[in-house]
Amino acid sequence: MTQQQEFLLSQSILLPALIALVRIKQVPELLPLLLCLLSGISIEIILLCTQKHELINLYLNIYVLLEFLLLSWQLRKWGAISGNLVFIGILLSGISFWLITTFMNSDYGTRNHLFRLFYSLVLVLGAIELINKLSFERIPLSKDYRFLISLGFVVFFMYNILVESLCIPAMNFSNHLISSIFNIKVFLNFATNILYFTALLCIPKKKVFTL
Numbered sequence: 001m002t003q004q005q006e007f008l009l010s011q012s013i014l015l016p017a018l019i020a021l022v023r024i025k026q027v028p029e030l031l032p033l034l035l036c037l038l039s040g041i042s043i044e045i046i047l048l049c050t051q052k053h054e055l056i057n058l059y060l061n062i063y064v065l066l067e068f069l070l071l072s073w074q075l076r077k078w079g080a081i082s083g084n085l086v087f088i089g090i091l092l093s094g095i096s097f098w099l100i101t102t103f104m105n106s107d108y109g110t111r112n113h114l115f116r117l118f119y120s121l122v123l124v125l126g127a128i129e130l131i132n133k134l135s136f137e138r139i140p141l142s143k144d145y146r147f148l149i150s151l152g153f154v155v156f157f158m159y160n161i162l163v164e165s166l167c168i169p170a171m172n173f174s175n176h177l178i179s180s181i182f183n184i185k186v187f188l189n190f191a192t193n194i195l196y197f198t199a200l201l202c203i204p205k206k207k208v209f210t211l
Helices: 001-021 026-048 054-075 082-102 113-134 145-166 175-201
Strands: none
Touching: 001 145, 001 175, 054 082, 054 113, 082 113, 082 145, 113 145, 145 175
16 A cells, blocks of 8 residues: 555544544534544645655654543543543553653664553553443443544554554564554554544534524
């Protein structure tokens, strides 16, 4: 798959981003997710214009930290993370782990597999916790946008754990296999963006009462 093809599929992120922009006044708690979607759009454009492989990995390493912080904040707003101390502890742990694993050697342009494994696991556990809490609410899960988005988190980041596990240099898997799983990830990213778009459409419109 070419870089241009990957870029076109990744721009499916525009769909949920546009809906989030429209609904942000109605549902202010969507702010972290909206910022994450806009960051995703920005990084895709930056990567398309970047030629050096080392810079691509460096930009992506910075982006995944930002994604971790924003999505953790979103899960906190939805009640998946209880208590400010726990939330702050998760953020500080993530930032510390990112700093250690990013600057543990002088080659900053290396893909940070360890942090990607860490933050994917944290987001999966947070999303599962949210799904468990939502199951006790009266609204059907199939109509709850938080459930649908959390489901997308679980599926995408579970696959991300698999991808990053196989890509660790010590695992010594073939380049063909790694290329294949990355191609699958591109299509999975497209599918989850469509799921987020569908989920945000499920947000009930604010009722206007007239006399």
